[in-house]
Amino acid sequence: MRTMTTTVMTGNEAAATAAKLARVQVVAAYPITPQSPVVETISAWVESGELPAEFVAVESEHSALSVCIGASTVGARAFTATSANGLAYMTEQVWWAAGARLPIVMCIANRAMAAPWNVLNDQQDSMSVRDAGWVQLYCRDNSEILDTTVQAFRIAEECDLPVMVCYDGFLLSHTMMPVDVPDAATVDAFLPPRPAPLQVVDPADPRNVGPVVMAAPRADADGEPHGGYFEIRADHQRALLAAAEAVERANADWAAATGRDWGGLTWDYRLDDADIVLVAAGSLATQLTVAADELRDARIAAGVLGIRCYRPFPADEIAARLAGRALAIVFDKAMSYGYEGPIAGDIKTALFGREEAPRVHGVVCGLGGRDVPVSELVDAVRRAMATPTAGAPAAPSAAIDAASTEWLGLAEKSVS
Amino acid sequence: MTGTSHEIRWHGRGGQGAVTSAKLLADAAFRSGWAGVTSMPSFGAERRGAPVTASTRLANEPVRVYSAVTEPDVAIVLDDSLLAVGGALAGLKPGATLIVNTVKPVPELGVSSDTRVVAADVTGAAEAAGVIVGGTPVVSAAILGSVAKATGLVTMEAVEAAIGAMFAGSAAAKNAEAARIAYECTSEGSIVG
Numbered sequence: 109m110r111t112m113t114t115t116v117m118t119g120n121e122a123a124a125t126a127a128k129l130a131r132v133q134v135v136a137a138y139p140i141t142p143q144s145p146v147v148e149t150i151s152a153w154v155e156s157g158e159l160p161a162e163f164v165a166v167e168s169e170h171s172a173l174s175v176c177i178g179a180s181t182v183g184a185r186a187f188t189a190t191s192a193n194g195l196a197y198m199t200e201q202v203w204w205a206a207g208a209r210l211p212i213v214m215c216i217a218n219r220a221m222a223a224p225w226n227v228l229n230d231q232q233d234s235m236s237v238r239d240a241g242w243v244q245l246y247c248r249d250n251s252e253i254l255d256t257t258v259q260a261f262r263i264a265e266e267c268d269l270p271v272m273v274c275y276d277g278f279l280l281s282h283t284m285m286p287v288d289v290p291d292a293a294t295v296d297a298f299l300p301p302r303p304a305p306l307q308v309v310d311p312a313d314p315r316n317v318g319p320v321v322m323a324a325p326r327a328d329a330d331g332e333p334h335g336g337y338f339e340i341r342a343d344h345q346r347a348l349l350a351a352a353e354a355v356e357r358a359n360a361d362w363a364a365a366t367g368r369d370w371g372g373l374t375w376d377y378r379l380d381d382a383d384i385v386l387v388a389a390g391s392l393a394t395q396l397t398v399a400a401d402e403l404r405d406a407r408i409a410a411g412v413l414g415i416r417c418y419r420p421f422p423a424d425e426i427a428a429r430l431a432g433r434a435l436a437i438v439f440d441k442a443m444s445y446g447y448e449g450p451i452a453g454d455i456k457t458a459l460f461g462r463e464e465a466p467r468v469h470g471v472v473c474g475l476g477g478r479d480v481p482v483s484e485l486v487d488a489v490r491r492a493m494a495t496p497t498a499g500a501p502a503a504p505s506a507a508i509d510a511a512s513t514e515w516l517g518l519a520e521k522s523v524s
Numbered sequence: 525m526t527g528t529s530h531e532i533r534w535h536g537r538g539g540q541g542a543v544t545s546a547k548l549l550a551d552a553a554f555r556s557g558w559a560g561v562t563s564m565p566s567f568g569a570e571r572r573g574a575p576v577t578a579s580t581r582l583a584n585e586p587v588r589v590y591s592a593v594t595e596p597d598v599a600i601v602l603d604d605s606l607l608a609v610g611g612a613l614a615g616l617k618p619g620a621t622l623i624v625n626t627v628k629p630v631p632e633l634g635v636s637s638d639t640r641v642v643a644a645d646v647t648g649a650a651e652a653a654g655v656i657v658g659g660t661p662v663v664s665a666a667i668l669g670s671v672a673k674a675t676g677l678v679t680m681e682a683v684e685a686a687i688g689a690m691f692a693g694s695a696a697a698k699n700a701e702a703a704r705i706a707y708e709c710t711s712e713g714s715i716v717g
Contacts, residue, residue, distance in 0.1 A: 279564065279590045283562050283563065284547050284564075286559075286561060482591065
């Protein structure tokens with residue numbers, strides 16, 4: 109009989125529990141705040157024998173992902189976790205894991221990038237590697253961290269793509285809340301052992317892994333034609349776009365097995381009749397649901413569109429959900445410096461040329477752990493509503509316009 | 525927040541265990557029947573002795589707010605020196621409950637009369653139960669006894685279960701005993717307001 113127990117735990121404990129339930133075989137990690145408790149917990153389980161896996165303590169994040177790349181190449185289910193500067197330090201291997209199409213799962217406890225030094229939450233770290241070719245999923249609470257991390261292994265192994273499971277540092281990583289923990293049988297039925305290990309390190313069948321590849325197609329030693337670097341990259345893009353369906357299927361199958369449906373690519377709250385749509389990824393979107401409730405109490409038809417899958421970007425689904433609305437206000441916890449918030453920019457791209465597209469107004473908030481109270485979110489919505497040019501294409505110079513993203517709660521004297 | 529909900533703010537000094545206390549309260553509250561609980565530490569400069577805070581929310585439905593508690597229904601102060609310098613009184617709702625670990629009588633704490641002040645010698649409770657680490661009594665679990673008594677938000681059975689889940693062996697037994705002693709010494713006689 110399958111059972112579910114509910115336990116109060118942190119987001120980091122939820123991530124570690126998911127890795128254990130997924131029966132990871134190799135974990136390599138280097139500690140960094142606020143991720144450290146994930147791999148500390150796993151290493152204790154490996155030491156006690158509770159998790160029969162290989163834990164490789166390394167001297168840097170670059171090596172952590174390198175070990176995962178090696179393990180995954182020979183067929184192991186590999187896992188790591190990091191944050192901020194740790195992710196930046198492993199960036200070379202982030203690209204390698206994706207290009208080599210390895211189904212590694214990595215949890216990111218989202219944290220601000222230095223300098224200046226700051227260990228608290230925003231989403232600049234994972235947003236900065238959004239173009240590397242990984243699937244990126246964002247979680248809204250600790251139960252979703254556990255469920256999404258389990259789902260990530262299935263998505264990864266089905267698509268031959270690495271998956272990042274992103275969750276807000278401290279706000280989720282260190283916050284205790286009730287988490288529904290499925291039993292091992294439920295997870296085993298959902299996630300069978302990794303299929304057909306490649307076993308490329310086989311003296312009887314020697315191969316060259318990740319060789320130099322020229323841009324143009326060419327024939328191999330047997331005369332068999334193969335794509336060049338350009339074709340391999342196009343394949344990668346096709347695989348990543350196709351992964352959207354795998355993300356939806358993993359969510360649907362998990363919902364059938366556990367009763368918990370996280371919405372696949374996106375999720376929504378009081379959206380059906382909303383004129384004003386508040387958009388975000390992660391715990392901020394959860395908090396926006398409370399702002400929407402307050403606005404509804406004041407007879408403002410507000411709803412929330414939460415982004416769960418950021419890469420591949422569900423452009424069609426987002427455009428369909430925003431069609432016919434008056435205004436979309438996108439709250440980013442990151443910046444594409446020199447332009448605007450990454451989610452805001454992507455949503456404008458998704459809406460370009462579409463019928464009935466709403467105006468899109470960008471708000472950046474919470475950088476470096478700046479507290480974002482519900483009242484400030486509500487005020488931001490009211491300000492945008494009161495500014496007819498907010499989010500309007502080519503808006504003239506105004507208090508708020510599309511070209512000048514609003515920085516929520518910014519002190520007037522920001523240069524000291 | 526909608527429906528019945530309680531916002532609780534913790535004040536301690538780095539090393540006193542306010543974050544552990546907040547975790548224990550979240551677990552004990554869930555075990556006491558609250559469907560929605562969160563406990564979140566606020567991180568600043570992480571050093572021993574510096575003022576630290578944590579936020580706990582209890583509700584009948586899942587909690588959807590992740591920002592820090594700024595207008596608490598209950599404030600819990602692990603060190604009475606924080607009443608003057610730690611912002612422990614900031615934003616208290618009218619009629620809020622303030623639980624203070626102190627050996628001073630309530631009138632000497634200098635708290636305004638629209639706050640319900642509950643004073644208890646939690647350090648003494650930890651000492652009596654032998655919860656001593658590095659020569660210092662640790663109040664992180666003991667304070668839960670005072671919280672249970674002063675607020676009624678959690679049961680002592682749930683507090684002891686949460687302590688049993690967090691600590692092993694004799695540490696669990698000593699901390700549970702400290703919480704029981706704190707529960708007893710948090711008497712209505714110490715409450716003014």
